[in-house]
Amino acid sequence: xxxxxxxxxxxxxxxxxxxxxxxxxxxxxxxxxxxxxxxxxxxxxxxxxxxxxxxxxxxxxxxxxxxxxxxxxxxxxxxxxxxxxxxxxxxxxxxxxxxxxxxxxxxxxxxxxxxxxxxxxxxxxxxxxxxxxxxxxxxxxxxxxxxxxxxxxxxx
Amino acid sequence: xxxxxxxxxxxxxxxxxxxxxxxxxxxxxxxxxxxxxxxxxxxxxxxxxxxxxxxxxxxxxxxxxxxxxxxxxxxxxxxxxxxxxxxxxxxxxxxxxxxxxxxxxxxxxxxxx
Numbered sequence: 001x002x003x004x005x006x007x008x009x010x011x012x013x014x015x016x017x018x019x020x021x022x023x024x025x026x027x028x029x030x031x032x033x034x035x036x037x038x039x040x041x042x043x044x045x046x047x048x049x050x051x052x053x054x055x056x057x058x059x060x061x062x063x064x065x066x067x068x069x070x071x072x073x074x075x076x077x078x079x080x081x082x083x084x085x086x087x088x089x090x091x092x093x094x095x096x097x098x099x100x101x102x103x104x105x106x107x108x109x110x111x112x113x114x115x116x117x118x119x120x121x122x123x124x125x126x127x128x129x130x131x132x133x134x135x136x137x138x139x140x141x142x143x144x145x146x147x148x149x150x151x152x153x154x155x156x
Numbered sequence: 157x158x159x160x161x162x163x164x165x166x167x168x169x170x171x172x173x174x175x176x177x178x179x180x181x182x183x184x185x186x187x188x189x190x191x192x193x194x195x196x197x198x199x200x201x202x203x204x205x206x207x208x209x210x211x212x213x214x215x216x217x218x219x220x221x222x223x224x225x226x227x228x229x230x231x232x233x234x235x236x237x238x239x240x241x242x243x244x245x246x247x248x249x250x251x252x253x254x255x256x257x258x259x260x261x262x263x264x265x266x267x268x269x
């Protein structure tokens with residue numbers, strides 16, 4: 001399958017930036033869209049630890065495939081469980097440090113994740129309830145925030 | 157007695173909504189009211205939409221109505237209050253403690269896997 005051109009992914013993602021910024025403003029998140037890199041950086045305080053939690057969304061191929069969501073050391077691209085919120089009840093934060101949802105590319109078996117039953121990343125928009133559904137970037141951020149608010153701390 | 161108010165998505169010229177936007181009407185309790193007007197934000201839309209529902213409306217049904225107005229197709233919609241509480245989809249708006257004029261965020265209540 002031919003990869004989606006960056007220009008198409010950029011246009012799709014950037015059409016959502018006004019809604020991303022409006023959502024972030026309502027919920028106390030800081031967001032930064034890096035157009036050339038097709039990368040969204042989003043940060044908020046963990047409600048229990050008061051530490052900054054930062055998550056990035058690599059949007060190459062968006063919306064043909066979901067973004068790559070990763071929690072990182074704030075201000076860097078360094079990943080690791082110490083930067084990942086611990087899961088609360090029914091959380092999308094997986095024990096292996098990824099976001100486990102149909103809208104998270106790393107959740108798919110093709111990308112090292114646990115899910116081979118969703119039909120692959122290209123079928124992400126067809127995956128339905130009871131899985132968490134989020135088909136735009138601000139909807140994904142909304143779900144991340146809900147689960148962050150239920151997180152008891154950091155994974156490590 | 158006031159004329160019955162339409163429920164669902166409220167038109168922009170609705171008098172009660174217009175009054176709220178002008179800051180003339182503060183959120184009220186449930187006394188003497190059969191319906192509740194809610195200002196609903198959705199993550200995918202920078203602009204909120206007003207909805208009116210009977211207080212007896214089940215949260216999940218009201219959220220489904222709001223979701224459709226924002227062009228959400230699939231999912232398990234509910235509402236989130238300003239304090240972060242995600243409403244139980246199985247109870248009425250009244251039991252969930254929503255107030256007239258309250259701002260809510262449309263969210264998906266589907267769980268992690």
